[in-house]
Amino acid sequence: MATQQRVLKILVEAVDTLTADFDLIEFLHRLSVRCVELLSADAVGMMIVDQHGELQLIAASDERTRLLELFALQHDQGPCVRCYHSGEAQLNINLTSSAVTADFGPFAARAREGGFVVTHALPMKLRREVIGAVNLFDTRLHHLSDSDIQIGQAIADVATIAILQQRTIEQGYAEKAQLQAALSNRVIIEQAKGILSERQNLGLDDTFDAMRALARHRGLRVTELARQITEGTFDGDITSA
Structure with missing residues (x-):
């Protein structure tokens, strides 16, 4: 039960x-x-x-x-x-x-x-x-x-x-293009994980958990936060959430 x-x-x-x-x-x-x-x-x-x-x-x-x-x-x-x-x-x-x-x-x-x-x-x-x-x-x-x-x-x-x-x-996009966008977002997330893992001296799994927590805390999608990190516009401590 x-x-x-x-x-x-x-x-x-x-x-x-x-x-x-x-x-x-x-x-x-x-x-x-x-x-x-x-x-x-x-x-x-x-x-x-x-x-x-x-x-x-x-x-x-x-x-x-x-x-x-x-x-x-x-x-x-x-x-x-x-x-x-x-x-x-x-x-x-x-x-x-x-x-x-x-x-x-x-x-x-x-x-x-x-x-x-x-x-x-x-x-x-x-x-x-x-x-x-x-x-x-x-x-x-x-x-x-x-x-x-x-x-x-x-x-x-x-x-x-x-x-x-x-x-x-999302009817404005072709069906397969939407899946391609999700896969592209995954690449951005992996890049951000690598950047933060080296910067914060954290394992990749711990880094992703911290990114997810901070994204929820800031009301962002994980992809949006990852884009900020890869573009160098992210400010703050990833472990602060």
């Missing part, structure tokens, strides 16, 4: 944020963190397709996972890539098995280096339209239960609805 109440609370929280002026990247990052909490996974990454039909990373629960997902994209391999192309969930994949990972050995090796031994990928789709995938990683060798799979897919579905909602709200 506690888990059901937690799932309901998170879904209500998600729906409440789907307004005309919500921050897509912040929303998806929050969902990835919630997914870690609900499924007791160690990390989550989200990929979506851009205007050129190529998968791009849009959110990750931590820096280690972001780098792993970027490696998967660079080599066009891994369960998340397969999930997107097939539209089918890829579940309980043992990264320590050479037979299971024969099609994506380099990705599996990189994942093991990060301490992960099991991965899962859930499609982000509405009816027949697949727009991306959610990748779960675990350092423990155990399978997702049926209820865990349902919860994970529900979160993937909410993320899908959020992205499609963004398309509908």
